[in-house]
Amino acid sequence: MTQTSEGVNGLTSVPALLQRNAAEFGDKAAYREKELGIWQNWTWSEAADEIDALALGLLTLGVAEGDFIAIIGRNRPYLYWAMVAVQSVGAVPVPLYSDASADEMAYVLDHCGARFVIAADQEQVDKVTDVQGGLSQFEQMIYLDPRGLRKYDHANLHQFSKVQDAGRAALSELMPELNRRREALNYDSTCVMLYTSGTTGKPKGVVLSNRNIIETSRHSSEFDSLSAGEDILAYLPMAWVGDFIFSLGQAYWTGFCVNCPESVDTMMTDLREIGPTYYFAPPRVFETQLTTVMIRMEDASPMKKRMFDYFMAHAKKVGPAILDGETVSGLDKLKYKLGDLLVYGPLKNTLGFSRVRIGYTAGEAIGPEIFDFYRSLGINLKQLYGQTEASVFITQQPDGQVRSDTVGVPSPGVELKIAENGEVFYRSEGTFVEYYKNAESTADTKDPEGWVATGDAGFIEEGTGHLRIIDRAKDVANMSDGALFAPKYVENKLKFYPNILEAVVFGAGKDRCTAFINIDLTAVGNWAERNNIAYASYQELAGHPRVLETIQEHVETVNKSVAEDPMLSGCQIHRFLVLHKQLDADDGELTRTQKVRRKIIGEKFEDLVNALYNGSPEIYTETEVTYEDGRKGEISATLEIRDAAVVPVTASKIAAE
Amino acid sequence: MMLDSTDSYVTEDGRTIGGVVMEMKNITLRFGGVVAIKDISFDIREGEIRAIIGPNGAGKSSMLNVISGFYVPQDGEVLFHGKPRPHMKPYEVAQQGIARTFQNIALFEGMTVLDNVMTGRLNKMNSGLLAQAIWRGKAEQEEIENREKAEKIIDFLEIQHIRKTPVARLPYGLKKRVELARALVSEPSILLLDEPMAGMNVEEKEDMSRFILDVNDEFGTTIALIEHDMGVVMDLSDRVVVMDYGKKIGDGTPSDIRNNQAVIDAYLGVAHD
Numbered sequence: 001m002t003q004t005s006e007g008v009n010g011l012t013s014v015p016a017l018l019q020r021n022a023a024e025f026g027d028k029a030a031y032r033e034k035e036l037g038i039w040q041n042w043t044w045s046e047a048a049d050e051i052d053a054l055a056l057g058l059l060t061l062g063v064a065e066g067d068f069i070a071i072i073g074r075n076r077p078y079l080y081w082a083m084v085a086v087q088s089v090g091a092v093p094v095p096l097y098s099d100a101s102a103d104e105m106a107y108v109l110d111h112c113g114a115r116f117v118i119a120a121d122q123e124q125v126d127k128v129t130d131v132q133g134g135l136s137q138f139e140q141m142i143y144l145d146p147r148g149l150r151k152y153d154h155a156n157l158h159q160f161s162k163v164q165d166a167g168r169a170a171l172s173e174l175m176p177e178l179n180r181r182r183e184a185l186n187y188d189s190t191c192v193m194l195y196t197s198g199t200t201g202k203p204k205g206v207v208l209s210n211r212n213i214i215e216t217s218r219h220s221s222e223f224d225s226l227s228a229g230e231d232i233l234a235y236l237p238m239a240w241v242g243d244f245i246f247s248l249g250q251a252y253w254t255g256f257c258v259n260c261p262e263s264v265d266t267m268m269t270d271l272r273e274i275g276p277t278y279y280f281a282p283p284r285v286f287e288t289q290l291t292t293v294m295i296r297m298e299d300a301s302p303m304k305k306r307m308f309d310y311f312m313a314h315a316k317k318v319g320p321a322i323l324d325g326e327t328v329s330g331l332d333k334l335k336y337k338l339g340d341l342l343v344y345g346p347l348k349n350t351l352g353f354s355r356v357r358i359g360y361t362a363g364e365a366i367g368p369e370i371f372d373f374y375r376s377l378g379i380n381l382k383q384l385y386g387q388t389e390a391s392v393f394i395t396q397q398p399d400g401q402v403r404s405d406t407v408g409v410p411s412p413g414v415e416l417k418i419a420e421n422g423e424v425f426y427r428s429e430g431t432f433v434e435y436y437k438n439a440e441s442t443a444d445t446k447d448p449e450g451w452v453a454t455g456d457a458g459f460i461e462e463g464t465g466h467l468r469i470i471d472r473a474k475d476v477a478n479m480s481d482g483a484l485f486a487p488k489y490v491e492n493k494l495k496f497y498p499n500i501l502e503a504v505v506f507g508a509g510k511d512r513c514t515a516f517i518n519i520d521l522t523a524v525g526n527w528a529e530r531n532n533i534a535y536a537s538y539q540e541l542a543g544h545p546r547v548l549e550t551i552q553e554h555v556e557t558v559n560k561s562v563a564e565d566p567m568l569s570g571c572q573i574h575r576f577l578v579l580h581k582q583l584d585a586d587d588g589e590l591t592r593t594q595k596v597r598r599k600i601i602g603e604k605f606e607d608l609v610n611a612l613y614n615g616s617p618e619i620y621t622e623t624e625v626t627y628e629d630g631r632k633g634e635i636s637a638t639l640e641i642r643d644a645a646v647v648p649v650t651a652s653k654i655a656a657e
Numbered sequence: 658m659m660l661d662s663t664d665s666y667v668t669e670d671g672r673t674i675g676g677v678v679m680e681m682k683n684i685t686l687r688f689g690g691v692v693a694i695k696d697i698s699f700d701i702r703e704g705e706i707r708a709i710i711g712p713n714g715a716g717k718s719s720m721l722n723v724i725s726g727f728y729v730p731q732d733g734e735v736l737f738h739g740k741p742r743p744h745m746k747p748y749e750v751a752q753q754g755i756a757r758t759f760q761n762i763a764l765f766e767g768m769t770v771l772d773n774v775m776t777g778r779l780n781k782m783n784s785g786l787l788a789q790a791i792w793r794g795k796a797e798q799e800e801i802e803n804r805e806k807a808e809k810i811i812d813f814l815e816i817q818h819i820r821k822t823p824v825a826r827l828p829y830g831l832k833k834r835v836e837l838a839r840a841l842v843s844e845p846s847i848l849l850l851d852e853p854m855a856g857m858n859v860e861e862k863e864d865m866s867r868f869i870l871d872v873n874d875e876f877g878t879t880i881a882l883i884e885h886d887m888g889v890v891m892d893l894s895d896r897v898v899v900m901d902y903g904k905k906i907g908d909g910t911p912s913d914i915r916n917n918q919a920v921i922d923a924y925l926g927v928a929h930d
Contacts, residue, residue, distance in 0.1 A: 035812070036805060036808035036809060036811075036812060037771075037804075037808045037811070037817070037820060038808075147813075147871065147875065148871055148874065148875075150874070150875075151670065151671040151672075151874070262817045262818075263815065263817050263818060265817070265818035266817050266818045269818070269821075629863075
């Protein structure tokens with residue numbers, strides 16, 4: 001591992017990178033945001049001015065070095081500037097999930113002791129105002145969009161642009177102090193604090209230093225030879241480490257342009273308009289896009305449909321090979337070119353992927369069909385494996401070695417080892433400093449030598465050196481007969497069906513496996529429409545006998561495929577039910593990053609789990625739901641429980657290693 | 658609270674309500690033998706949200722049409738800024754700064770949302786036919802200005818994602834919002850809303866309520882609205898007129914109305930003699 005303790009060319013902080021970019025790429029676009037129907041543009045030197053003005057403004061408000069400043073809102077250039085301005089004055093930015101409830105925010109704001117909050121709009125201001133009584137260290141709030149806030153008490157409330165104005169007015173007076181603070185930043189000062197989404201328990205504050213962020217950004221940018229010419233679309237939550245690395249770390253390291261959508265709902269249109277060259281999305285986004293394409297093709301004219309089917313079949317055959325630079329016969333190549341002209345090109349254009357040079361997906365396993373679909377179109381979609389504690393990158397797939405069942409080789413500068421129980425450990429310069437105010441958890445996760453436990457069980461494939469992840473280490477358990485139980489493995493297989501949005505498999509310590517299924521309303525709703533099946537609500541559709549039949553077919557096919565793996569054949573699903581409500585982060589069933597919280601679901605729907613095991617054919621249940629505004633309501637339903645056919649397993653032969 | 662027509666006061670939530678901008682004096686409206694409105698008087702003050710409520714067939718929409726100048730009452734007069742208002746053509750009403758939405762949405766279904774909203778600016782275009790046809794000079798400048806105004810309203814009502822979508826493809830709740838956008842883009846001083854929340858679900862109603870409050874707050878627009886949903890009306894409005902069978906049976910703040918026996922009877926139903 002190369003040690004660059006002092007950074008490259010003394011660039012040891014994000015504000016230092018900003019100054020370099022302003023000097024080197026001064027006239028090049030740094031940020032774009034669509035507003036009033038037009039893409040507004042800021043160059044690096046304009047961005048640097050805006051950030052300086054805000055930083056000076058923060059000084060006028062009395063921000064001290066080491067203060068924590070929470071930043072809440074959707075991706076907007078102003079909020080990215082806020083992060084860098086906060087860093088410039090020696091304080092620590094703490095981005096929060098903008099869809100978090102007031103209570104969730106209260107926990108984080110209290111835990112980090114934020115003195116200041118920078119909020120996007122009235123909604124966020126209201127949430128913080130609601131809970132500020134319980135926050136002893138909270139002092140002042142800055143807001144971006146003044147709409148609806150005019151009549152609020154402005155004693156501790158400031159408009160973003162006014163803070164900047166105040167900063168500009170105090171330029172000559174405070175610039176020396178700003179410069180002093182900026183120069184005091186080094187590789188070990190804290191760059192950002194990000195709260196983990198918390199699949200278990202309360203969120204933890206992950207402290208990442210400038211070294212973590214800059215080294216990781218440098219390595220990963222070199223790995224994919226990212227340049228200042230890239231365009232990315234910043235649409236994933238700002239509180240998520242991935243967005244911080246892509247939209248801030250790598251953007252500042254290489255000087256590429258960050259494009260912000262107009263609103264959450266316009267993301268797909270904006271994606272098409274920008275045509276990013278470097279793109280990241282969780283599997284769910286790719287799944288949704290593919291589902292949309294397939295649904296629209298169902299409604300296309302027969303001629304178009306045949307053309308689509310014909311060329312997609314050809315793409316499936318030779319597309320990935322062409323992408324990997326393997327030799328393909330001249331005729332196939334020609335046919336692919338024709339397909340590109342008629343089908344792939346227009347399709348990529350519709351999806352906004354015309355210019356994508358590198359695409360990444362991570363966070364969850366992606367279905368092989370979905371993965372291959374994009375790759376066969378010529379989109380260089382790759383997988384990476386990472387986590388907040390690693391500043392994202394642990395492993396990633398190099399060009400030409402892309403497969404759907406591995407997560408790639410260790411990223412540059414990352415060391416990997418597998419513990420005896422199968423848990424994956426890593427060590428790198430991106431490895432986090434600590435969990436804030438939680439020495440115990442820090443010690444549990446990171447040993448004195450710097451090895452960090454990922455919590456995932458996996459193995460390194462012989463020959464290729466690629467890492468394969470089986471499941472969360474703590475979710476891997478044994479069934480009552482000792483057979484291995486890896487729920488995620490089965491859930492992923494189920495989720496590869498467009499009809500199934502989410503699945504939760506139970507079976508630890510039991511004699512057989514059972515499952516909850518969530519249908520995908522878009523896919524199943526469209527299917528219902530085409531088959532003249534009337535339904536009034538999600539609940540009614542989810543309970544429709546024909547939907548249950550379809551899901552049962554899926555479950556049984558998955559059982560067959562699970563049975564083929566001798567190690568995991570015990571994980572076949574014997575009984576299942578289709579849930580009457582969609583699992584939701586507002587109800588605590590998913591994390592804000594849309595990951596299943598297994599334990600909480602098991603407790604909340606205990607009656608349903610019991611019914612899965614006691615043989616009852618149906619169960620009546622009442623469930624509390626939380627609406628978006630925080631009010632609670634109750635829904636009730638009678639759910640049918642179905643038995644699924646399983647492939648008999650003769651003897652479990654688990655090889656001891 | 659007794660106020661003169663020129664007095665102004667500040668509401669609990671800090672908005673300034675000015676003097677009377679429009680006054681209905683002893684309005685009676687007949688369609689042949691049917692008396693739709695019987696001798697009704699009330700006023701609308703600058704900056705307030707004024708609701709007209711009543712059961713089905715009470716004459717609410719007729720009243721709104723009188724306010725907008727579409728119907729001319731047989732008796733009584735409408736005073737606008739203290740002066741009697743002559744009979745006007747719809748575009749003249751619009752030029753006075755009065756805009757409205759309709760109970761049954763009246764948009765151009767085949768046009769996009771943006772184009773529909775832009776039609777709300779037609780009144781403000783002064784360039785000649787030729788200039789518009791060749792799109793030079795003043796016409797171009799005007800189009801840019803109008804587009805900016807339209808985009809600001811699109812942003813305000815959060816309909817950016819359907820900017821280029823033909824209206825016919827939109828669900829009902831969004832169409833209502835587009836109609837509001839078209840009314841707002843003409844920068845009206847008085848906005849008339851005919852059942853803005855009819856047929857909406859709870860979430861859509863909440864959104865619409867918030868937009869109505871924001872419009873009033875942000876642009877200082879005087880709003881007169883007709884609404885069925887008592888809960889919404891009570892939350893939104895500063896003052897409420899209650900009609901039943903063409904007559905005014907109550908007029909006052911939401912709390913006055915809540916305690917008004919005639920209103921309770923009209924809504925809960927009593928035998929009519």
